[in-house]
Amino acid sequence: MALLNWKTSLNNKSQSLLSSWVGTTPCNWVGINCDHSGSVTHLNLSNYGLRGTLHNLNFQSLPHLLSLNLSHNSLSGIINSNISHLSKLFLLDLSGNQFTGRIPFEIGKLTSLHVIDLSANHMTGLIPQDLGALSSLSKLDFSSNNLTGVIPTFLGNLSNLIILYLHMNQLFGSIPQELGMLSSLTNLALQSNNLIGVIPASLGNLSKLTNLYLFENQLSGSIPQELGMLSSLTDLELSTNKLTGVIPASLGKLSKLATLYLFENQLSGSIPQELGMLSSLIDLDLSTNKLIGVIPASLGNLSKLTTLYLFENQLSGSIPQELGMLSSLTDLKLSTNNLTGVIPAFLGNLSNLTTLYLHTNQLSGFIPQELGMLSSLIDLELTTNNLTGVIPASLGNLSKLTTLYLFENQLSGSIPQELGMLSSLTDLELSINNLMGVIPAFLGNLSNLNTLYLHTNPLSGSIPQELGMLTSLIYLKLTTNNLTGVIPASLGNLSKLTTLYLFENQLSGSIPQELGMLSSLIDLELAINNLTGFIPASFGNLSKLTTLYLSKNQLSGSIPQELGMLSSLTDLDLSINNLTGFIPASFGNLSKLTSIYLHTNRLSGSFPQEFGIV
Incomplete structure (x- = not known):
């Protein structure tokens, strides 16, 4: 019997899964249904973990089969051309396997088919004209394959088609206008291909369409205003293309629209105020375009909005107070624009906000203390603006905050001790400001901190030894301050540290041997200080070190030969110190070294011949 022959061609585990397939009565077998006459009508082995091919399955022996579902297995090889014998087949689902080769043109003979799903395989070649x-087809899904060629115009003749999925292939050419004839279509997904040309205005005829996915292609031209006629549309995603022109005001008519993604295009002009009429909208992403003008106050009407992304445009003006009405908002990203004015205090009312990105604008004034009311906030980025005043102590209330970026502003005053309460914080960057006072010891309480950047401020005092408690720290940058005192030996506890930048300060004393315990260290820069004493021989343990800058200090003694063990070192600068003795011959082992500076010292002897190896 055909089915038993096929079973024996599968691997042993698959055969054991089909243990009920014995005897001559298939109607009692797992995955099999029969009609009243005992003929097999349905074969459904979806998600059975089968491994093998269809080569030994004789479809000619299954003339009454209505549905064939072998989806989500590990079947491979080609799809047999003799599948054409399944003349009564209603459903064909071979999705989620590892089939290769072309789609058999013989499938075109199965005129009873309503559903064909070959998605998530490795099929190649063209979509057959047959x-x-x-x-009668209502669903055609060839997505997630390696199909090439153009989208055939004949698809426009499949008048009963409800679902057309061709996404995630290598299709090219333009979208045929004939698709606008598919009056029953509800779902159209052509994303993640190499499609070019314009979006056909004829798609505006698809009155039942709920989802239109054209993103991640190379589509050009303007967005046709006819898309505003798609009154059933809930998801419109045209992102990551080369679309130009303005956002059509007609999109404001799409009253059921929940998702509007137009990001990563070349759209220009202003944001139409009509978008404020999209009362069902949940996600709005217009980022990474060339939009100008102000943020429309009408967006404050979008009461269901959870995501508002307008970043990387050329928007200007102030942040409209109407945005404070968006009580459902969780993500607000207005960064990398030309926004001016102050950060509005009303943003503190957005109690569900988890992400607030206002960086890289021209915002001025103080950071409002009301931001401390955002109890759900995880990421706060206000960098690269013209903010002044102090860091509000109220930010210490943000118990869920993981990222706090305030760098490149004109903030002044001291670092508030309340920041030591941010126990979830992983990234703290306050660099390039006018912060004064000492580095607070309470920062040592931030046990989850990965990044601490305080560089380029006028901070003074010593480096607190409590920083040695930050055992999760990967990046520590305290450069270009007025720090004094010694380098704490406790920094040697930071076993995950890859970057330690302390240059351009007034640090004194000797370099602690404990820094040689930082086995993960890649970059160590202590230049331009008042450090004295010897270069620690323990540095020879830093096997991952690529950069070592100790220049412009008052280091003395000889250069330890252990530095020749730093096999990953590419840049070494020991210049402008008081080093004596010979250049170690062990430096000849530094095969990756691209630059070495030893000038302005008191080194003696001849240049080691071993340097010929470098």
């Missing part, structure tokens, strides 16, 4: 005969 499929144009499948007039």
